[in-house]
Amino acid sequence: xxxxxxxxxxxALALAAIAAGGALSxxxxxxxxxxxxxxxVSQKQNPYLAVAGTATFxxxxxxxxxxxxxxxxxxxxxxxxxxxxxxxxxxxxxCGLIFNAVAGPGGDVAPQAAFIDFPASDGxxxxxxxxxxxxxxxxxxxxxxxxxxxxxxxxxLVGGNAVDLGSATGSAVLDPTGASTPVPFTxxxxxxxxxxxxxALDLRVTVHGPNVYSGFIALGGASWADLPSYTASVNKTVLxxxxxxxxxxxxxxxxxxxxxxxxxxxxxxxxHTIYAESTQGFSTSAPTSVTFNVTx
Amino acid sequence: xxxxxxxxxLGAVMLFGGATSAGAAASSHHPLYMPNxxxxxxPALQPPxxxxxxxxxxxxxxxxxxxxxxxxxxxxxTPKIYLVFWGWGQSGAFNHTTPGMPTYDPDGAAxxxxxxxxxxxxxxxxxxxxxYYETVNGQNVxxxxxxxxxxxxxxxxxxxxHNNVSGLELAQEAQRAVAHFGxxxxxxxxxxxxxxxxxxxxxxxxxxxxxxxxDYTQPQYYPGVQPGISFTNMPYVLNSGTGCGENSVNTGxxxxxxxxxxxxxxxxxxxxxxxPGAEDVINGQNLGGWYDFSAWENGDKCAWVGYTDxxxxxxxxxxxxxxxxxxxxxxxxxxxxxxxxSAGGTGWCAGAGDDLPxxx
Numbered sequence: 001x002x003x004x005x006x007x008x009x010x011x012a013l014a015l016a017a018i019a020a021g022g023a024l025s026x027x028x029x030x031x032x033x034x035x036x037x038x039x040x041v042s043q044k045q046n047p048y049l050a051v052a053g054t055a056t057f058x059x060x061x062x063x064x065x066x067x068x069x070x071x072x073x074x075x076x077x078x079x080x081x082x083x084x085x086x087x088x089x090x091x092x093x094x095c096g097l098i099f100n101a102v103a104g105p106g107g108d109v110a111p112q113a114a115f116i117d118f119p120a121s122d123g124x125x126x127x128x129x130x131x132x133x134x135x136x137x138x139x140x141x142x143x144x145x146x147x148x149x150x151x152x153x154x155x156x157l158v159g160g161n162a163v164d165l166g167s168a169t170g171s172a173v174l175d176p177t178g179a180s181t182p183v184p185f186t187x188x189x190x191x192x193x194x195x196x197x198x199x200a201l202d203l204r205v206t207v208h209g210p211n212v213y214s215g216f217i218a219l220g221g222a223s224w225a226d227l228p229s230y231t232a233s234v235n236k237t238v239l240x241x242x243x244x245x246x247x248x249x250x251x252x253x254x255x256x257x258x259x260x261x262x263x264x265x266x267x268x269x270x271x272h273t274i275y276a277e278s279t280q281g282f283s284t285s286a287p288t289s290v291t292f293n294v295t296x
Numbered sequence: 297x298x299x300x301x302x303x304x305x306l307g308a309v310m311l312f313g314g315a316t317s318a319g320a321a322a323s324s325h326h327p328l329y330m331p332n333x334x335x336x337x338x339p340a341l342q343p344p345x346x347x348x349x350x351x352x353x354x355x356x357x358x359x360x361x362x363x364x365x366x367x368x369x370x371x372x373x374t375p376k377i378y379l380v381f382w383g384w385g386q387s388g389a390f391n392h393t394t395p396g397m398p399t400y401d402p403d404g405a406a407x408x409x410x411x412x413x414x415x416x417x418x419x420x421x422x423x424x425x426x427x428y429y430e431t432v433n434g435q436n437v438x439x440x441x442x443x444x445x446x447x448x449x450x451x452x453x454x455x456x457x458h459n460n461v462s463g464l465e466l467a468q469e470a471q472r473a474v475a476h477f478g479x480x481x482x483x484x485x486x487x488x489x490x491x492x493x494x495x496x497x498x499x500x501x502x503x504x505x506x507x508x509x510x511d512y513t514q515p516q517y518y519p520g521v522q523p524g525i526s527f528t529n530m531p532y533v534l535n536s537g538t539g540c541g542e543n544s545v546n547t548g549x550x551x552x553x554x555x556x557x558x559x560x561x562x563x564x565x566x567x568x569x570x571x572p573g574a575e576d577v578i579n580g581q582n583l584g585g586w587y588d589f590s591a592w593e594n595g596d597k598c599a600w601v602g603y604t605d606x607x608x609x610x611x612x613x614x615x616x617x618x619x620x621x622x623x624x625x626x627x628x629x630x631x632x633x634x635x636x637x638s639a640g641g642t643g644w645c646a647g648a649g650d651d652l653p654x655x656x
Binding site: 117119124125153155156157159160162163164197199200202204282 | 394395396397404407546548549550551553
């Protein structure tokens with residue numbers, strides 16, 4: 001590879017990373033402003049202790065994250081069909097759709113025939129924006145002509161559980177003279193999952209049609225899905241813990257902008273340490289603490 | 297060494313073909329394999345037949361006929377299952393991470409198996425085994441179906457694992473688990489030695505064609521290991537994909553990705569409950585519990601019923617793979633288990649919620 005092509009490749013990677021804002025790790029931090037260090041708090045006058053502070057979170061602007069369909073090889077154990085937020089040359093570009101006794105005979109057959117799973121290999125976690133549709137296209141190339149249908153099913157992992165983001169069918173009349181024929185699809189918004197932090201993602205693609213017996217999904221940037229996303233998780237918390245830096249039994253604070261507060265029962269008389277940490281999705285801040293004295 | 301051993305035993309059984317019981321062979325032993333969905337008829341993975349009966353070839357995806365018999369060994373009347381996740385937290389155990397999931401369990405497989413064993417007690421599926429018994433002083437003592445069968449969970453990251461571990465090493469880990477949990481009632485205890493993605497048992501890695509096996513420690517076959525431990529070799533079956541049950545019950549990439557873990561571990565657990573002695577014959581004494589005269593246990597006879605490798609569900613075959621509801625209200629995919637009582641006593645695969653209409 002020449003130096004110029006390396007630089008171009010790096011630039012493309014950088015641009016893709018920017019476009020894939022949801023994949024960037026969020027950062028959050030927290031401070032405690034009340035009580036002050038070494039402050040004396042009267043238990044008699046304060047049966048409840050006010051704890052407050054500030055927290056910063058990464059921006060959660062709505063946008064989209066593009067996932068390209070990619071494949072490393074053809075017909076080997078290293079095929080590795082996957083989704084990636086970066087595009088490039090795919091070793092598996094031109095892999096024929098598999099039509100056989102196991103996958104299905106081709107043509108207009110049952111939906112389970114000849115599906116290919118494209119699990120995301122990067123871009124996770126993703127803060128999902130369920131108020132907008134998922135748009136994309138699967139480009140088909142091959143000698144076939146006539147109507148082709150593409151079924152797409154988008155599934156994700158949320159909280160360790162499988163969830164369906166939605167499915168759709170796109171269709172197009174294939175043009176055997178063109179480089180490829182894009183088959184656009186739109187998956188309707190899934191409002192119930194809006195704001196979910198996706199841990200993993202898979203796009204299952206099934207190609208079928210009365211004349212589809214060969215051909216392949218065009219890769220190298222020709223097939224993709226745009227997932228509506230936030231640039232960082234919208235799930236933000238500040239947790240407070242008394243005398244326990246493992247946060248085994250934390251109390252959640254109330255957030256208001258960059259401020260947070262919570263009232264906790266005043267601890268017993270003596271010296272105590274309050275710990276606080278903030279979380280944004282799967283990102284957790286470094287804990288902060290303050291030590292104070294409870295008096296009679 | 298395992299294959300030559302099987303051939304040797306097979307030869308011995310054929311030599312003594314006129315005998316009428318398993319006791320004819322002074323000693324015999326073999327791990328009891330669960331073939332993957334493509335190897336149900338692989339002769340290398342079949343147990344040697346007990347005696348005298350021609351070995352039937354079972355077509356893939358259908359139950360194996362003929363009821364099981366009791367061979368005189370003990371059963372697990374009040375089973376306790378101990379899960380050992382050997383080396384899951386060790387460096388190099390996995391090649392990936394998943395946001396929000398523990399690094400020692402990025403696919404959730406350990407959690408799934410733990411939840412399943414926690415919730416399987418008391419279900420109708422586990423209840424299939426209650427028709428089987430052991431005979432003690434002339435009295436038949438039946439297997440029970442208690443609500444809590446999980447004896448304990450151990451993430452052993454102290455004793456190093458490596459790839460291509462041997463059966464002996466698994467048995468040694470089982471012995472360490474006996475000590476770790478302080479188990480004294482070995483007759484009712486079984487140890488599942490679950491391996492992480494990148495450190496698995498050699499035969500599984502080699503593509504021998506099985507998903508798991510269970511066995512029983514005896515000094516002749518596991519030298520240096522405490523005798524009488526029932527244990528399961530439970531590889532990371534997701535490595536074998538659809539052959540070991542991925543997406544065999546539940547459709548969708550994530551919804552069915554872990555199907556194989558509960559199907560396979562459930563198969564081995566229930567076989568161990570009804571045949572903890574793993575068909576061993578030691579000095580003429582049969583330690584085996586329940587199996588048929590082709591030496592198929594309750595799990596073998598119903599493995600992969602209704603399933604064709606790689607073809608999406610649902611199964612519509614009675615006794616086919618299916619989801620059951622655990623005591624925690626969650627769904628767990630399992631295979632059915634052979635029930636002598638089903639089909640009016642003819643026997644059929646049962647317990648997975650899709651039984652034949654006629655049940656005994």
